[in-house]
Amino acid sequence: MTTGGVSLPLSLAIVSRFLSNMCMATRGTPSVPMGEAGENARETVSRPWRMRGAMSSFADRCEAFLAGAEFDRGPWLAVAFALGIGLWFYLPSPDYWTATIFASLAAGGLAVLRWRNRDGRDYLRASVIAVSLALVAGLALVWARSAMVGAEPIPHPRFERIDARILEREEQPAEGRTRLVLAARERESGSPIAYRVSLPAEQDHTDLREGARIRLAARLMPPSPPIVPGAYNFARRAWFDGLAATGSVVGEVELVEAAPDAAFTISAIQRKLSAHVRDRLDDTPGAIAATLASGDRGAIPEHDEEAMRDAGLTHLLSISGLHVSAIIAATYLLAIRLLALWPWLALRVRLPLVAAAAAAVAGIAYTLLTGAQVPTVRSCIGALLVLIALALGREPLSLRMVAVAACAVLALWPEALIGPSFQMSFAAVIAIVSLHNVQRIREFLAPREEGWLRRFGRRAAILFLTGLVIELALMPIVLFHFHRAGLYGAAANLFAIPLVTFVTMPLVALALFLDLAGVGAPVWWLVGLSLDLLLGIAHFFAEQPGSVKLAPRIGMGTMLLYLGGALWLALWQGRARMWGLAPLVLSAGLIVIAPVPDLLVTRDGRDIGIANQADRLLVLRQSEGGYAQQNLLELAGTDQAPLELAEWPRSHCSREFCRFSLDGLERNWEVLVARNRDQVAERALAAACARVDIVIAARYLPRSCRPRWLKADRGFLAREGGLAIHLDESRVDTVAADQGEHGW
Structure with a gap:
């Protein structure tokens, strides 16, 4: 992993050195008579400028290729x-x-020193310099x-008594809890520290809001790393969110100091708006309407959210590009139409700028209003850039505009780069812009004299094609992060x-407006x-045969x-x-044949999964709906x-071991797994270990336990984290190997 990671910048330096030598080559090659082959060979060794001439011509071809392909550095800098x-x-x-x-700075420096005003290769030189600097800027x-x-x-x-102020409050009625982010101080050092704790809904009350000072007791845990290799890495997210621990409240919460009057803060307005919408509509429709109005999705039941996910409609529940774009587009069109009705203003003011x-x-x-979460802010930045382009009379949907939004x-x-939200959002936008920049698509969508039915058919066809392209673009990303994706x-x-x-x-906006006069009930209906129709669509497509594609862990090489x-394919021209x-087809094949680990062991050793041996996953213990088993x-x-290991005919289980x-x-692999932490006679345990290849236990095992290949006891798992074991390759992937020396 480490060698491959450095190879790119090092190869940039090597290529830069290689191309710089070409710039020193002479033009032209003296002719050599056919009968002087031996002498020609000696001259090739003694006159290296001929090789440099060939290299120089290669650089010329690269320059011509970039110019002929209408190479645009803007998106590639992003x-x-x-x-x-x-x-x-x-x-x-x-x-x-x-x-x-x-290495990157060296590549750029070589381009500056050796290609300066040489043979007109300014385009290639500028590209190498810009790409090198952009890469360094991102890493730094x-x-x-x-x-x-x-x-x-x-x-x-640890268990701790906390005196803290509430920084954030997130209500999750569907989970029966409220999450509080607390700011406190370490008892020993006095340094500031932040926790996130879960408060049961029955203990929650309206005084526990942002700014209040409270005292409570909580069980605290370090933010969880991936439970097994490839699982969700909450520790990394907590590191950038500034959270030192998570936990749950024990007992009552004491209000020490009430929050300042916050009737008109954004969070207070958001909560009131969400509660108002849920009062007008019951059950899941009310929860989804509250999501659209305020960004609060904590009340959506799990089964409906799963149906939306498996139908490929989860993006409708996350306030991001679609919702922000709809609000901005509706406001722009409404404003410009209304302003155009005022002739005096239309003759004196540039209406697109005002709109x-x-x-x-x-x-x-x-x-x-919807919480200013990162995905929403990201979508707003992109939409504002589109508005600026419209106001200036520029092309609003271009890859350069997408690149500017991504860099911002x-x-x-x-x-945000490594999160699924950023990747899916920009993958979808790039797919849309690239598709609609294709000449044939432009011609297909060009205005023409035709009936409304044919016009509607063309729009529906292009909408379906756009959706299909987006699904194809997003599916590898979804499978990489979530290991399942909807196919329909x-x-x-x-x-x-x-x-x-x-x-x-539009109906939600109209209903909220009419509620100011108390007459919004018919619109809420x-x-x-x-x-209800949206949920029906989600459940219909989610319940179709083959609606969901499942995938094990996809390697980083395949994803790259x-x-x-x-x-x-998206950014190049011609x-x-x-x-x-070619790489797209190859990566798709690698995703399809991605190997399933033979053994999965969680970081605490209490849960294991055995694949490739039965029709179902074999687990050490049944915990339906549990996080580890999921x-x-x-x-x-x-x-x-899954099937419990003790019920598998090929396993032999006692009270302590299987x-x-x-x-x-x-070959066949013999495995011994501890079922609990009960004490076992050391001599008997040592004899059992010697007869197997792998031992897995959630407790410390004595040194006398020496299996033939791997001993994954509590000490090993505490150091390495969860495991993914591939038997045929004799390979063990660990969570620790994926973490490196990053802070989390």
Whole structure:
């Protein structure tokens, strides 16, 4: 991993040195008679400028290729900036980060020194310099942000009395709890520290809001790393959120100092608006309407949220690009139409500029009202850039505009790059813009004299094609992060997006407006009908056979191969863009054949999953709906109910241990797994260990326990974290190997 991570910047330096030598080559090659082959060979050794001439011509061809392909550095600079951020997360230690920075700067420096005004190669020279600097900027930025905002986790679980102020409050009625982010001070050092605790809904009350000072007792845990390799990494998110621990409240919460009057703060307005909407509509429609109005999605039941996810409609529940764009577009169109009715103003003021300003105010207000979460702010920034382009008379939807929006977001939150929200949002936008920049698509959508039915058919066809392209672009990203993806999202979105954009959201806005006069009830009834229809669409597509694709852990190499091919296909111009299909097809094949680990062991050793041996995943203990078991099922690429190991005919279990044999390609593997922490005679345990290849236990095992290959006891798991074991390759993937020397 480490060697491959540094290879890119090092290869940039090598290529720069290689091309710089070409710039020193002479033009032309003296002719050599056919009969002087031997002498020619000697001259090739003694006159190296001939090789340099060939290299120089290669650089000329590169320059001509970039010019002929209408190469646009703008989007690729954003890619290089993102690559620098990604390398910081991927490379394991500061030594590698520093080496990458110096290698990139060396590549740019060589381009400056050796290609200056040489043979007209300014385009290639400028590209190398700009890409090198962008990569360094990205890596340095995320390194600096990590150092500034990262919160050191507490060293071990503990029970603590906390005197703190509430920073954030998040209500989650569907989970029966409220989450509080607290600011306190360490007892020993007095340094500030932040916790996130869960408060049962029955203990919650309205006085526990932002700014209040409280005292409570809580069980605290360090933020959890991935439970097994490839699982969700909450510790990394907590590091950038500044959280040192998470936990749950024990007992009553004492209000020491009430919060200042906050009737008109954004969070208070958001909560009141959410509660108002849920009062007008019951059950899931009310929860979804509250999400659209205020961004509060904590009341959506789990089964309905799963149906939306499996149908490819989860994006409708997250206030992001679709919702912000709908608000801004509606405001822009309404403003420009109303202003055009005033001739005096239309003759004296540039109406697109005024309409864009009104739409910008509406977009910013909606972003603040819905909580100003990172995805919403990101979408608002992109929409504001589109408005600026419209006001200036520029092309609003271009890859350069997308690149500017991506750089703006990454400059503020570089850690967003590795999150699914950023990747899915920009992958969808890039797919849309690239598709609609294709000449044939432009011709297909061009205005023409035709009936409304044919016009509607063309629009529906392009909407379906757009949805299909988006689904294909997002599926590898979704599988990489969540290990499951809906396959019918294009068809579901064909109905759901117009329904939400042109029916539900306008009705919600109208109902809220009419509620000012107390006459919004009929419109709320219509909102409920539209949301019932949305839920019906979600459940219909989610329940179809083969509606969900499951996948085990996808390797980072496969993902980089996909991203490289997709970006090449989207950002390049001309026939050369088709070269991106090769890595796309190859990565798709690797995703399909991604291997399932034979053994998955959680970081505490209390849960294991055994795949590839039975029709269902074998687990040590049944914990239906549990977090650990859900992760094991996802990474095994199955949604079937697991089978308890003790019920498997090929296992032999006592009260303390289970022993079983796993089939491999070349041999069978004997495994011994501890079922509990009960004491066992050391001599008997040592004899049992000597007869097996692998021992797994949630407790410390004595040194006398020596299996033939691997002993994964509590000490080993505490050091290495969860395990993914591939028997045929004799390979053990660990969580610790993925973490490197990052702070979390």
